[in-house]
Amino acid sequence: MPAYRAVERGRGTVVLLIAVILGVTVLDSVSQPELHESSFLGIAPLYAALRCSLRQTFLVAAVYVACLIYVDLFMVVDWGPVNRIVGIFGACLVAAFSLVLCRTRVQREALHARTRLVADTVQRAMLRELPLTAGPVEAYGFYVSAQEGARVGGDIYEAIETPHGLRLMIGDVQGKGMPAIGAGLEVLASFREAAQHVDSLEEVAERMEQALARHNTRSVEQGADERFVTALLMEFRAGSGPLQGRVLSCGHIPYYVLRRGEVQERRDGEGGLPLGLGALGGEPRRSVRVHPEPDDWVVLCTDGVTEARGEDGEFYPLAERLAGWTDLTPAELARTLRADLESFTDGELKDDATALVVRRSPAAAQLSMARAAAA
Structure with a gap:
């Protein structure tokens, strides 16, 4: 027309x-x-x-x-x-x-x-629309960009079924605007590629570090600033026995586990530096083993959620809010969390905010419980 x-x-x-x-x-x-x-x-x-x-x-x-x-x-x-x-x-x-x-x-x-x-x-190609489905896992949630009119900003996330198990990632790029989007795209593309081909989360993180280092080198040559990215990587492998998992944090904030109506703040795998700053540390990043239960829910988020401030200057009490919503479904929990966050901040988010509510599908959870009982 x-x-x-x-x-x-x-x-x-x-x-x-x-x-x-x-x-x-x-x-x-x-x-x-x-x-x-x-x-x-x-x-x-x-x-x-x-x-x-x-x-x-x-x-x-x-x-x-x-x-x-x-x-x-x-x-x-x-x-x-x-x-x-x-x-x-x-x-x-x-x-x-x-x-x-x-x-x-x-x-x-x-x-x-x-x-x-x-x-x-272009932005949909960068970040898949929520909810995500990857193998037996469903991820509900929301993404709110602090930049007016933008669908994406400096937060990234992905869930992929790979030959090495199910792999999840959530990350937060330093800064805002197009430079942050460019750095996030490099890290996200690297995760998608490495998750399919390398065996360990440490190697995946290293590939992401290398991709960001190349991006930072190009940025400096063009007169722009270097960026770093905090990221949390998870991996779950199903076998004949209970589900096995590993977690690796690259300077990211804690995640939460909803188990039997209780909320647990988990800091598994903490200690690693953010991507882009790995050369400053003397120790390599290490993942840690976790033992999820079949009906666990995992809540991942960026600091745009936990550091959102209300009118009185107080930070958003995420753990406290989650404890009051354990009777909701994952989809309802994601919608309720987003609405409550926007109400808490009066719609004035200062940073990109992303939250994912991850669970195994009901059929997969029942199968896992049956295998665990048989073992």
Whole structure:
């Protein structure tokens, strides 16, 4: 569809504007000759140009010009021919300007819509839409970008079924804006590739570190700043016995386990430096073994959630809130958490906020419990 053919909208606005034009014209015809209320009617087509389609603006402008011609020719008795011509020309000029203004606005809106569509497509390719499904695992949650109008920012997440088990990752890039998005994309792409081909979480983290180091080198050459990324990596492998898992933290905040109605804050695998700062530490990153139960829920988040502040300056009490929502389903928990976070901050998030509620599907959990009982 051509850019200047905007979708018809604002019919109520058009009817109101035409009614105002006709009403003022009638008022002008019955009022004293010294008063010319119709002189202010030029506002009507200009307002239509800002709110209505080109066709609707043309209709308002046409009614405006017709009424002004009527007033100038028959109602203003003290005007000479030159004054009448100037008045009619002025009305036509206002109408023409309104149409040009409307056409320009509609073209810009169409261009913005196309650009937004391309940006949304690129951003969806970067971060998959929630909820995620990877093998036997379901991940519900939300992503809220602190940058107005953006679908993604500096937070990243992924869940992948690989030959080495199910692997999860959540990360938070230092900073905001396009530089943070670029660094996050490099780390995310590296995780997706390495998770499929290397055997250990330590190797996955090392590949992510190398990808970010290359990105930082290019950024410095272009005059931009280096970035670091906090990340939490998880791996779960199913065997004949109980489910086995490993966790590796690259400077990321703790995660939470919901088990039998209780909330546990877990700091497994802490101690590793954020990605991009690994060269500063003398010790390599190490993952630790965890022993999840089949019906556990895992809540992962970024510090945009835990460090969100309310009007009184207090941090968002995530663990306390989760303890009161253990009776909800994962999808309900994710929706409730997002709504409560936005209410707590009055909609003024200062940082990107991401939360994932991860669980095994009910069928997979039952199968795992049966295997554990048989073992």
